[in-house]
Each structure stands twice: as structure tokens, then as C-alpha cells.
Amino acid sequence: MNDSANNKVSAIAAIIHKEWREVVRDGRFRFASVATVLLLLLAMTFGWQQAERIHHEREAAGDVARKHWDHQGEKNPHMATHYGMYVFKPTGSLSYLDPGVEPYLGVSVKIEGHRQNLPTHAAASDSTAIHQFGGLTVATGLQWLVPLLIIGLAFGSWTSERERGTLRQLASSGLALPVLAVGKTGGLLAVLAALLIPTAALGGGVVSALGHFGAVDVGRIVAFMAAYGVYFLVFVAVTLAISATASASRVALVLALGFWVTTAVVAPRVLADVVGAIKPLPTAYELAHAVAESLDKGLPGQTPKEERVEEFSKELLEQHGFLGAEMMMPEALLQGLELQAEARFENEVFDYHFGALNADIGAQEVWAQWLSFFSPTLAVRSLSMAFAGTDHAHHRDFFAHAEQYRRELVQLMDNDFATNAGADGWDYVAGPELWAKAPRFEYEPPGLFWVLGHQWKSVLALMCWLVGAGVTSWVFARRMRVI
Amino acid sequence: MVLEAKGLAKHYGDFVALKGLDLRIASGDVFCLLGANGAGKTTTIQLFLGFIQPTRGSATIMGKDVAKEGTETRRYVAYIPENVMLYPNLTGIENLEFFTTLAGKNVADADLLGFLESAGLAREAAFRRVGTYSKGMRQKVGIAMAMAKGAVALLLDEPTSGLDPKASNEFSRLLLTLRDQGVAVLMATHDIFRSKEVGTRVGIMKHGELVATLDTGEWSHADLENIYLQHMHD
Numbered sequence: 160m161n162d163s164a165n166n167k168v169s170a171i172a173a174i175i176h177k178e179w180r181e182v183v184r185d186g187r188f189r190f191a192s193v194a195t196v197l198l199l200l201l202a203m204t205f206g207w208q209q210a211e212r213i214h215h216e217r218e219a220a221g222d223v224a225r226k227h228w229d230h231q232g233e234k235n236p237h238m239a240t241h242y243g244m245y246v247f248k249p250t251g252s253l254s255y256l257d258p259g260v261e262p263y264l265g266v267s268v269k270i271e272g273h274r275q276n277l278p279t280h281a282a283a284s285d286s287t288a289i290h291q292f293g294g295l296t297v298a299t300g301l302q303w304l305v306p307l308l309i310i311g312l313a314f315g316s317w318t319s320e321r322e323r324g325t326l327r328q329l330a331s332s333g334l335a336l337p338v339l340a341v342g343k344t345g346g347l348l349a350v351l352a353a354l355l356i357p358t359a360a361l362g363g364g365v366v367s368a369l370g371h372f373g374a375v376d377v378g379r380i381v382a383f384m385a386a387y388g389v390y391f392l393v394f395v396a397v398t399l400a401i402s403a404t405a406s407a408s409r410v411a412l413v414l415a416l417g418f419w420v421t422t423a424v425v426a427p428r429v430l431a432d433v434v435g436a437i438k439p440l441p442t443a444y445e446l447a448h449a450v451a452e453s454l455d456k457g458l459p460g461q462t463p464k465e466e467r468v469e470e471f472s473k474e475l476l477e478q479h480g481f482l483g484a485e486m487m488m489p490e491a492l493l494q495g496l497e498l499q500a501e502a503r504f505e506n507e508v509f510d511y512h513f514g515a516l517n518a519d520i521g522a523q524e525v526w527a528q529w530l531s532f533f534s535p536t537l538a539v540r541s542l543s544m545a546f547a548g549t550d551h552a553h554h555r556d557f558f559a560h561a562e563q564y565r566r567e568l569v570q571l572m573d574n575d576f577a578t579n580a581g582a583d584g585w586d587y588v589a590g591p592e593l594w595a596k597a598p599r600f601e602y603e604p605p606g607l608f609w610v611l612g613h614q615w616k617s618v619l620a621l622m623c624w625l626v627g628a629g630v631t632s633w634v635f636a637r638r639m640r641v642i
Numbered sequence: 643m644v645l646e647a648k649g650l651a652k653h654y655g656d657f658v659a660l661k662g663l664d665l666r667i668a669s670g671d672v673f674c675l676l677g678a679n680g681a682g683k684t685t686t687i688q689l690f691l692g693f694i695q696p697t698r699g700s701a702t703i704m705g706k707d708v709a710k711e712g713t714e715t716r717r718y719v720a721y722i723p724e725n726v727m728l729y730p731n732l733t734g735i736e737n738l739e740f741f742t743t744l745a746g747k748n749v750a751d752a753d754l755l756g757f758l759e760s761a762g763l764a765r766e767a768a769f770r771r772v773g774t775y776s777k778g779m780r781q782k783v784g785i786a787m788a789m790a791k792g793a794v795a796l797l798l799d800e801p802t803s804g805l806d807p808k809a810s811n812e813f814s815r816l817l818l819t820l821r822d823q824g825v826a827v828l829m830a831t832h833d834i835f836r837s838k839e840v841g842t843r844v845g846i847m848k849h850g851e852l853v854a855t856l857d858t859g860e861w862s863h864a865d866l867e868n869i870y871l872q873h874m875h876d
Contacts, residue, residue, distance in 0.1 A: 166746040184731040
């Protein structure tokens with residue numbers, strides 16, 4: 160490095176050191192910082208306790224459901240699919256950081272023949288009225304409180320320098336103002352890092368000491384922290400840009416708080432309504448009615464039910480070498496194949512309607528991600544939920560796995576009926592040995608790259624915010640009036 | 643030439659703050675700008691600092707145009723305003739260390755302390771937070787900053803205004819030391835007595851114009867005062 164570069168590095172280090180000293184010696188910021196850290200620790204601890212309780216409840220409920228299945232007594236295998244079984248969504252190991260939309264969506268699915276049920280038993284429906292207004296979580300703390308702390312630390316970064324006259328001293332030192340801006344950004348980040356990294360370490364230590372559930376996904380934790388790191392940097396840069404251009408500290412504070420209210424509080428709600436208006440979803444009643452009508456008559460504009468079931472029956476008979484020779488078949492095998500044909504038709508109906516629903520929800524998510532170019536909070540909220548495994552995409556993935564499990568279970572039972580009923584027909588009964596053959600429902604959330612594949616627009620939006628805010632802060636610092 | 647102004651002018655709309663100033667200040671030269679409020683003294687200082695842009699003409703420091711190379715030219719100068727403003731939560735030595743590092747100088751703590759003591763600040767005070775300092779003590783830190791920076795030019799904007807006579811006298815002594823070391827000084831002031839004491843030349847400004855330039859060695863204090871008052875009454 161040449162002397163000029165060395166001087167700049169030394170100057171930036173000196174500014175970081177100075178900013179640090181000023182903040183830690185200021186009682187107001189000490190108080191605000193300690194309050195923020197305590198709230199985050201409390202949110203983390205309570206969030207973990209809540210998530211752990213839900214995890215154990217679901218595990219216990221899943222065990223009970225499986226026990227009921229295993230001990231349902233002897234009955235016809237197809238009747239067993241009507242008896243059905245509940246499967247539960249496992250609690251994500253990071254859901255204590257950001258519960259996302261999970262409390263508002265169902266966590267258990269009734270697995271049964273002829274029906275694809277929507278997940279039910281949303282946690283929010285069991286919570287107290289006061290909790291339904293939304294509790295403090297680590298995510299809300301990081302999305303709302305930390306930006307407020309940043310604003311409190313940074314709104315006067317340039318204006319107070321100008322007001323007390325130190326900006327003239329700084330400018331007369333011979334250092335370019337954008338270099339000072341880099342130093343100020345570094346100083347604020349150093350203060351934040353000194354607050355948040357020990358908080359994360361302490362919180363992580365407490366949670367580890369309490370025990371953990373599910374596999375700890377280091378990649379997701381790193382991605383989660385990185386997303387928030389970029390988000391905080393956006394707020395630092397925006398607040399510095401505002402401070403560089405505002406005429407006075409109180410103006411800078413009002414403008415910075417206005418930015419926070421607009422992007423962190425108002426925009427996510429308004430944009431959620433916008434997304435709902437752009438891509439409305441059917442009500443539960445409309446969906447159930449459409450599914451029931453299709454199950455009764457066939458898919459809209461397509462082959463009627465009876466003909467479609469007949470087509471599937473022919474395919475199955477051909478597979479078993481009995482096409483055109485149904486009279487030669489054992490009655491039970493024919494009935495078993497007819498049940499499978501009906502199940503295929505039902506699956507087609509479910510795929511059509513739930514596929515359309517999932518496509519609409521997916522489209523809403525895509526819109527929400529594009530709209531996050533209007534709000535960094537919207538972008539980080541999407542990423543936060545995604546990395547914590549508590550967003551809609553994870554929910555749909557769980558739902559798809561549950562449906563796949565349902566189909567395999569129904570096929571296993573109907574196959575057994577077709578293969579083993581023989582002359583007993585519908586009088587054929589199976590017992591615990593067959594029920595035990597049904598595999599346990601296991602669900603593993605998808606990996607980090609799957610998440611990034613779904614969230615690239617949010618990542619792009621957040622990076623655009625970072626670049627935009629950084630460039631604006633730099634340009635405003637260059638053009639800043641010293642006196 | 644360390645400091646030079648050629649046809650330097652600054653207009654704010656129809657108001658002319660500075661009207662074609664020509665000025666040359668060499669190493670070891672102390673040029674005092676005298677004049678009433680609004681005469682253009684502070685405007686001149688700010689143009690040399692590059693805090694404002696000239697409407698016409700140029701201000702150069704060590705041959706470099708301030709308007710074009712403001713960051714570079716500010717490396718040569720130290721600026722001491724009427725109130726040296728420092729960070730109240732930092733100590734005197736911490737403030738000095740900070741501004742010295744920004745100026746690209748890496749000075750050891752012992753030397754920083756030496757500069758503060760040379761500027762007249764008590765050793766004990768150097769380790770106190772600046773929030774407890776008097777104005778005179780802050781001006782001393784300003785002088786120490788100029789010394790530590792190794793500035794070739796000093797731009798002073800009424801630096802002794804509001805100082806008690808003792809502090810003002812100490813300030814003058816320090817200025818003379820810097821002058822003897824070859825530092826070029828441009829000082830805006832109302833203080834004719836101090837101008838005669840430390841200045842090599844005095845310029846009288848009126849309505850944005852330099853109306854008279856006098857060598858202080860050729861005139862007595864009383865003469866200077868008379869000439870100044872005469873210009874003010876014209």
C-alpha cells in the first residue's frame with residue numbers, strides 16, 4: 160500500500176475508534192443498547208421455550224396418532240385408509256428465531272383415503288387474545304428495534320458534527336468527506352457488532368445449555384445472520400445519507416424515523432394488501448366446494464368423473480394383464496384396482512385444485528419478493544422466515560410431503576386389499592402386521608440452496624438496497640456542505 | 643508563495659461578500675485581516691479552506707488551486723476558528739490524536755503530550771474530557787493540532803475573540819513561535835493591538851474589498867488604529 164492508502168486506512172481506523180469512544184461514553188446510548196440487547200435475549204429465550212414446547216407437543220401428538228393407527232384393530236385395509244392418521248409438521252430448529260407464518264398455518268394433516276385435507280390446528284388459534292396481536296420475537300426485534308437503535312446512534316452523525324462545529328475541524332484535516340463517511344459507517348457497525356455478536360453468542364449459549372431439537376443447520380444460521388447484517392448496513396447507510404443532507408439533527412431524526420415507519424411498519428402491511436389484491440386466494444369454503452364438485456363430476460372442462468375413472472381402470476387392468484378379461488379376475492382384485500383407479504382420479508382432482516392454490520400462494524410470494532424492492536424490511540422478513548424454515552414455501556413443501564405420504568399409504572393399503580383379499584372380498588381384514596408396514600411419517604426441511612433458489616429476488620432486493628443506500632450515503636457525504 | 647489569492651470573489655446572489663481580492667502570503671509572514679463584521683474576512687478564510695466555492699478568481703495554497711484540489715490543499719493548512727470545537731466526550735489528548743491521525747500523521751502519545759504542553763495546556767488537563775475545558779483551553783488544543791499536523795499555513799478566524807487577556811497573550815506567544823518556524827499565517831481579527839503584536843502585515847477590509855495593506859513594522863499602534871478607524875468612517 161502507498162502512503163495515501165495507508166493514511167486513509169489509519170484515518171478510517173481512527174474514526175471507528177473515535178465513534179466507538181463517543182458512543183460508549185454516552186449514557187443515553189448505553190441505556191438504549193442495554194435495553195435492546197435485553198429485549199433480544201428475552202425474545203430468544205422465550206421464543207426457544209415456546210418452540211421447544213410446541214416441538215414436544217407435536218412429537219407426543221404424532222406418537223399418539225401413530226399408536227392409534229397401529230392399534231386400530233383388524234379391519235379391511237381400505238377401511239383403514241378411511242380411519243386414517245394425523246401427521247404433524249416438525250418444529251424447525253430455528254423457528255425460535257423467527258416463527259414466521261407458522262403460527263397462522265395448520266401444523267397437522269389428517270391422512271385418509273379419498274380426501275386431501277388441508278393442514279389444521281394453527282397455533283395462533285390456541286393462543287390468548289393478547290398474543291394474537293403479535294408477540295416479541297427475535298425477528299421482530301431485529302427488524303424493528305435494531306433499526307431504531309441504529310437511527311438513534313446515527314441520525315446526528317453529520318448534523319451534530321456541523322452543529323457543534325467539529326465538521327469544519329474534520330474537513331480542514333485534509334481528509335475527503337466520503338472517507339470520513341466510510342469511517343463513520345465502520346464505527347457504527349463496530350458498535351452494533353459489539354452489541355449483537357455477544358448477544359447472539361450469549362443467546363446461542365443459553366439455548367445450547369437448555370438443549371436443542373432438530374438438526375442445527377449452520378448454513379441457515381450463517382445465512383440468517385448475514386441477511387440481518389446486510390439489513391443493518393442498509394439502515395446505517397440510509398441514516399448517514401439522511402444525516403449528511405438534513406439541515407439539522409432534529410430534521411434528520413424525523414426523516415430517519417419517517418423512513419423507518421414507512422419501510423418497516425407501513426410498507427409490509429400495505430404491500431401485503433397489494434399482493435392480496437393482485438393475486439387473491441380462494442376462501443376455504445370456495446376451495447372445499449370446488450374440490451367436492453370436481454370429485455363428484457370431474458374436473459371443469461375435462462372428462463367427466465365416470466369416464467376418467469374408467470380410463471384409469473383400463474390402464475390398471477392392462478398393467479395387470481386383465482384388460483378385456485375382467486370376468487376371469489378375482490372379484491377382490493377387480494375391486495382393489497377400481498379403488499386404485501378412483502384414488503388416481505381423486506389425486507388428479509387434488510393436484511388440480513391444490514396445485515392451483517399453491518401456484519397462487521407461490522405467485523403471491525413472488526410478488527411479495529418483487530415488492531421488497533420498495534422495503535428492505537420486506538426483503539429481510541422474507542429471508543428471515545425462509546432461513547428459519549417458517550415461510551409459506553416450507554409450509555407447502557411439508558404439505559406436499561404429507562400428500563405424498565397419504566398417496567403411498569393409500570396405495571399400500573389398496574394394494575394389500577387387491578392382492579390378498581381373494582374370495583373374502585370386502586370381508587377381508589388385515590391386522591397390526593399390515594399397519595406396521597406403513598412407514599412413519601418423516602419430514603426433513605429442504606436445504607439452504609433450495610431456500611436461496613426460492614428467495615433470490617429477496618436477496619437481490621436487499622443487495623440493491625445496500626448498493627443504493629451505500630452509493631447515496633457516499634454521494635451525499637461528497638456533496639455535504641461543511642458550514 | 644504559501645497562500646495566494648488572485649481576483650478572488652464571492653457573490654451570494656446580488657450580495658458581494660468578496661470583491662476581487664489579491665493577496666500573497668509567504669512562509670513566516672503573518673497577514674492580519676482587519677475589518678468590521680461582514681467585511682469579507684471570514685469569507686476569505688473559508689475560500690482558502692475550500693468550504694465555499696469562489697464566484698471568480700482563485701485561492702491557491704502551495705501553488706494548488708483550492709477549488710480544484712480542496713482535499714489536497716487542506717493537508718497543508720491548520721484551521722483555528724473563533725471557537726475550536728472538539729469532541730466533548732474525548733479527552734484533550736484523544737482529540738489531538740484523532741485529528742492528527744486524520745491529517746495523516748502518526749505521532750506518539752508522548753509527543754502529542756509535548757505538543758499540548760507546548761501549547762500551554764497543563765499535563766493533567768490533557769487527560770480530562772474536553773467537555774470540561776474553557777474556551778482558552780480548547781484554543782490551545784487547536785494550536786497543538788496545528789503543531790502536530792506540521793501545517794505550513796495557519797488560517798485563523800478571530801482566534802482570540804472572547805479569550806481573557808492572559809489567554810490571549812499566550813495565544814500570541816504561540817503564534818509568534820509558529821511564525822518563527824516559517825509558518826504562513828492568515829488571521830481574521832478585530833484586534834488591532836494583537837495584529838500589530840504578531841502580524842507582519844495588516845490588511846483592512848471593507849465591503850468585501852481590501853482597501854489598505856500596511857507593514858506593521860512601519861506604523862505604530864496608534865497610527866494603525868487611526869488608519870483603521872478612518873477607513874471605517876469613510
